[in-house]
Amino acid sequence: xxxxxxxxxxxxxxxxxxxxxxxxxxxxxxxxxxxxxxxxxxxxxxxxxxxxxxxxxxxxxxxxxxxxxxxxxxxxxxxxxxxxxxxxxxxxxxxxxxxxxxxxxxxxxxx
Amino acid sequence: xxxxxxxxxxxxxxxxxxxxxxxxxxxxxxxxxxxxxxxxxxxxxxxxxxxxxxxxxxxxxxxxxxxxxxxxxxxxxxxxxxxxxxxxxxxxxxxxxxxxxxxxxxxxxxxxxx
Numbered sequence: 001x002x003x004x005x006x007x008x009x010x011x012x013x014x015x016x017x018x019x020x021x022x023x024x025x026x027x028x029x030x031x032x033x034x035x036x037x038x039x040x041x042x043x044x045x046x047x048x049x050x051x052x053x054x055x056x057x058x059x060x061x062x063x064x065x066x067x068x069x070x071x072x073x074x075x076x077x078x079x080x081x082x083x084x085x086x087x088x089x090x091x092x093x094x095x096x097x098x099x100x101x102x103x104x105x106x107x108x109x110x111x
Numbered sequence: 112x113x114x115x116x117x118x119x120x121x122x123x124x125x126x127x128x129x130x131x132x133x134x135x136x137x138x139x140x141x142x143x144x145x146x147x148x149x150x151x152x153x154x155x156x157x158x159x160x161x162x163x164x165x166x167x168x169x170x171x172x173x174x175x176x177x178x179x180x181x182x183x184x185x186x187x188x189x190x191x192x193x194x195x196x197x198x199x200x201x202x203x204x205x206x207x208x209x210x211x212x213x214x215x216x217x218x219x220x221x222x223x224x225x
Contacts (some may be wrong), residue, residue, distance in 0.1 A: 047214035101153035
């Protein structure tokens with residue numbers, strides 16, 4: 001079963017715009033991670049945020065975590081055509097045991 | 112190696128046949144994970160190794176699926192009596208300290224059962 005649910009399922013934006021996607025989950029977590037996937041193959045780790053953190057930045061990425069609402073958001077600023085991909089949130093309940101993924105948000109950045 | 116290597120990248124097999132999928136993790140990564148991803152969905156957990164032992168195999172769908180990691184590095188996922196429903200991309204990931212830095216995934220093996 002999948003713990004996380006991403007919203008929206010699909011997103012289409014123009015290059016230069018910001019893209020925001022949300023993730024909700026059901027149980028308590030140790031950390032939450034975001035991954036990018038191109039062409040349905042390998043996933044690339046983007047960012048990890050621990051349960052005691054509220055916000056984290058990495059380049060053009062900004063992740064927030066609200067454990068009281070069991071939700072997270074990923075913001076990609078100044079999007080580029082190369083950001084076109086599927087983005088997945090994944091929760092880790094026990095620091096390395098296993099990840100539970102959501103269904104993903106498919107992002108299309110139009111040049 | 113520099114990344115997680117999975118072979119073969121594509122595998123087409125006939126229903127009822129036996130297949131083996133191989134994962135070569137990053138050198139020194141003690142944690143290794145197998146996931147399965149169907150089209151349009153997120154990856155689903157299959158099994159997790161810490162060293163040579165399976166720490167959690169709760170995601171294996173049935174007894175046709177089995178995985179080993181005899182020397183704590185390379186792992187093989189074995190599927191017996193394949194069914195069309197087994198068709199998916201099988202992903203392997205490894206990590207040194209997954210609670211800190213996340214996982215490194217391989218490019219996956221696309222299994223098609225005809």
